[in-house]
Amino acid sequence: MSTILDVPRPRINFSMLSRYISKPVCFVGRVEKVHPTGKTFTVADGEGQCVCVELNDPLEDELSGIVEVIGMVSNKGAIMATAFSMLRDEKGSVFDLELYNEAVKVIHDFPQHYPFDAAASG
């Protein structure tokens, strides 16, 4: 598990999932539904598309709001989460998921200006 946190994990949204199969990614979205077993839940990105997140250990607490999930993309398009964190609302400011989505798109549209891979390895 520590290995995934050492490797660059690009931020993606739903439309980019297919490009990152078997690769570590970081996905931020709003929690939609939590499976009764607690081992999986769905997250919706800024465009409203849902992704299924699978956990190794079932959830202990209530999960809601915006979460950031780090994990590998499975070949079925789900994310096998190794770590996740909830973004709490701070000082009344709401996380603007649509805006975040726009930023993610920009990062991917202009990789020459956002060389995260090189920065991480270099």
Added chain:
Amino acid sequence: MSVNLTAGAIEDLFNESPVINPVLQVMYIREYPPGKQGHTRYRLNLSDGVRSSSCFLLASQLNHLKEAELLAPNCVCMLKKTISSYLGHKRVLVVVDMDVLQTAADAGGNIGNPTQLIGQTTGQQEANPSTSSSDEIPGPSGYGTSGSCENSQMKSSPMKSSWKASPMKASGMMSSMKASGMPSPMKASPVKGSGIVSPMEASPVKGSGMPSPMKASPVKGSGMSFPMQASTSSSPSQRPTKLTPIYHLSPYLSNWTVRARVTNKSDIRNWSNSRGEGKVFNFEVLDESGEIRITAFNSEVDKFFSLVEQNKVYLISKGSLKVANKQYTSLKNDYEITLEANSCIVPCEDSQGVPTVHCDFVPISQLEGKDPEAIIDVIGVCEEAEDVSLITTKAGKQLTKRELVLSDSSGKMVMLTLWGDQAQKFNASCHPVVAVKGARLSTFGGRSLSAFFCSTVMVNPDIPEAFELRAWYNQVGHGLCSQSLTEVQFTSGEFRTNWKSLSDVKTEQLGHGEKADYFSCVATVVFARKENCLYRACPSESCNKKVQEQDDGRYHCDKCGKDYPDFKYRFMLSVNLADFGDNVWATCFQDTAETLLGLGADRLGRLKDTDEDAFNEVFQKVHFSKHIFRSRVKLETYNDECRVKVTVMEVLPVDHRQHSRRLLNSIRTLACGN
């Protein structure tokens, strides 16, 4: 003469036989008796080398051809489009589109030896009909005059009688025209004056219900009081009514029926002046051929105001036509209609073919180039709306108004003022797309728009431009800080901000002009100078002059000329601000420094004297804090030295979402630019 005239074209044209782009020579051009307000039209006598006819009117949009002398006697031209029309009971062809193939100079003299075309009788009239006094097509009032096509034989009275006697009560046609079932057709058609029609060719036009034979019957020369018949009319054969396209309406037409959709309906407006009082409302209608404005006064207001609904289609007839007052409308029609007591408006279910609201939207960025007082159609997203406010006019009237800011994809914004009911009813939530038809442009605050009583304001209209604008706004527009054409300060909103980066200050040479430049930026305090951040100021109210300490421990203020036992600390803080591009030194005075440092001047002063650590702590905290700085920059000369001085006017916390949106938009804009 290398150009050949289309022989037989004149006969064909008046026969209603199809003839495509006939080439004709202009024999002469007469000025039409000017109608009201000097509305000039030209009447042409055209020849195909065999026959000639003076029953041609030049459409007013082609007047320039004559005025530029391109169209002159003897020139050769090609008629590309004509419309059949009627002056009283005389048929004329209105030339809507033509090309001049040969100028008069090139053509030389007359081509061929054309004879005048009149009726069935083979032309043996004088070749130069211009001598005939019966030349003049009757003016607007002249239904009764001899509207004959130059035919010296035909003089008014004799023809009249023979004509009337003929079974050709062409006026019978009238009834076929009106869906509303007009009674006695005779009444409707001003069958006066000479129709020059030899009874020979009288088609058996009896009574109603003969629309088709009408068309087929050879309409030679003038004089059949046929109803309006536009050869380009789109009325399909199944419709029993003979409709007139709006394009053809003119004061010289009688008995028209128009089928059109109401695009713009105003409120009732009451007025009272020295001549009396009254009420008026107007509306604009549109059909496939064009638009026209309709006004109703007093009793007609009562009759029609509730009947006429925006966006519905009606059959309208029997209004009076006059030259349009362009001051009140953006429509491109020379005429406008006034409803009379006998006007008739009937809802029409069959609206096939009648287009919906037609607006000629002007991008906001082009408003600067338009004349002030122009009537404009605009569509934009309502970014901000002030609340409804009440103002009192100079006349003492109370008006409600509401100001909105519209922005569109041209990247500019403008203020739109709504009045009265429109102001109160307007719902500004969710950034609606607002389309205004017929708003008046004014020079208030630079350029701004006002929706006066004739304008129609549509919120989120069902038109493609609205959808495009909504899509643009959702993707790009909402974060865009467009430049406003209206330099009025808003109490709320972002519109006065001029976002720059610190590198722009140098590259754009801000402050180098005559006036100071104001800008806003997001920057980080890299350094705040502790030394001399405070000065001792005169304690009296509103005098902030630096005081000199006297020997006796009192403080002397030069401005007040007094000594004071005490002073007050005031800020004059030098900070170095930086962003990705550059850094600048700026000065923060009392208010801004207090906001930045988070405490008042006197408190800091006390700390400075008492607790040095705490004093330093204050400055530590401010280092590397990020804020929005609204600043004033000016090039100032001090003892032969020119320096750009930046003064911070306001310090605000960074709104990250807004800042992110701005950045995203800049990125996208830059990307598109490349």
